[in-house]
Amino acid sequence: MWVTCSQETLVKGVQLASRAISTRTTMPILGYILLETVKDGMRLTATDLEFAVQVDIDAEVKRGGQVTLPARILAEIVGNLPAAAVEVKSEEGANQVEITCAASTFEILGLPAGDFPALPKADGAEIGAMDADLLRKMVGQTLFAVSADETRPFLTGVYVTLEGAEVRCVATDGGRLALRKTALPTPTKQKTGVIVPAKTMQELMRALAGVTGDVQLAMADNQLLFAAPGLRIYSRLISGQFPNYQQVIPQEFK
Structure with missing residues (x-):
């Protein structure tokens, strides 16, 4: 070399x-x-x-x-x-x-x-794409609500869902809930819901500072890949069922 x-x-x-x-x-x-x-x-x-x-x-x-x-x-x-x-x-x-x-x-x-450990390949497993700065802001607006309770691991990450033309980031510690959603520039072909560890999201925010253009999201085995020009971040996902947060969100206000 x-x-x-x-x-x-x-x-x-x-x-x-x-x-x-x-x-x-x-x-x-x-x-x-x-x-x-x-x-x-x-x-x-x-x-x-x-x-x-x-x-x-x-x-x-x-x-x-x-x-x-x-x-x-x-x-x-x-x-x-x-x-x-x-x-x-x-x-x-x-x-x-x-x-x-x-x-x-x-x-x-x-x-x-x-x-050196081999990283998983994500060829052909892309699930969506969105603006890097927007993704960074969405993570920052939900990460604060992640739980630190390791006895409930499914609450120690941000729940990311992609369905149709919408992407959502959700986090809760059982006492508070943060939800941020936005439209995808191109609708996703498959519905996806994964829990991404808080550490990954913290590092993603730091890494995307100053990055322009789109971030591609792709699945690779039990990992989620965030790919921007010249940068790729891989994260293992948290297993478990994220709570049905929509039940606690008021559908109307008086």
Whole structure:
């Protein structure tokens, strides 16, 4: 692997991917970021097996490949580099990576890229699309009502439903309820209702700040994928039946 990119671009990519790094795990690989070459750039992926972030950044690819590097060390190094071109280089099949920027050179030992957990494929499973800023606002207007009671896991996330030309975000802790709904630009072909963990929604809000355009929603096994240009967020879903919240909403007012 041999790529060159700007320090600013690399820092942003590492910071975004690091949001999914596990701080408490018995699997060392979950503390690492997978770097791999893609067409016209480099892809950074991190996961804690419940939540994953995948970021594509612009880079000049001189030789393809993939490596995993410890997230904390990588963030510290690239965050302190000068604003200049950064070269990331490793020999084929090697876990040793050399990072060079201006007069600075660092060597980092990674883990085998083949040990990194594979993310589910969501090809052909798209369920809808909506504006990134609107989705961010909807999450922010409902997330506050999520329950912190782990004995009722089905209340610890935001209930997202897509049906026809409408999408809804609902959250409740049993004492309060927040509901936000809006029209979809294109009606969905299938009715979907899933409970997305609060952590995912919090990170989604942060990641979508400044993102323009549409976010595609797709199912992948028991996970929901949020995909924007250059950014993908995967989340496992919470099992269980969300309460029939519509029963407690007044149908008319006097």
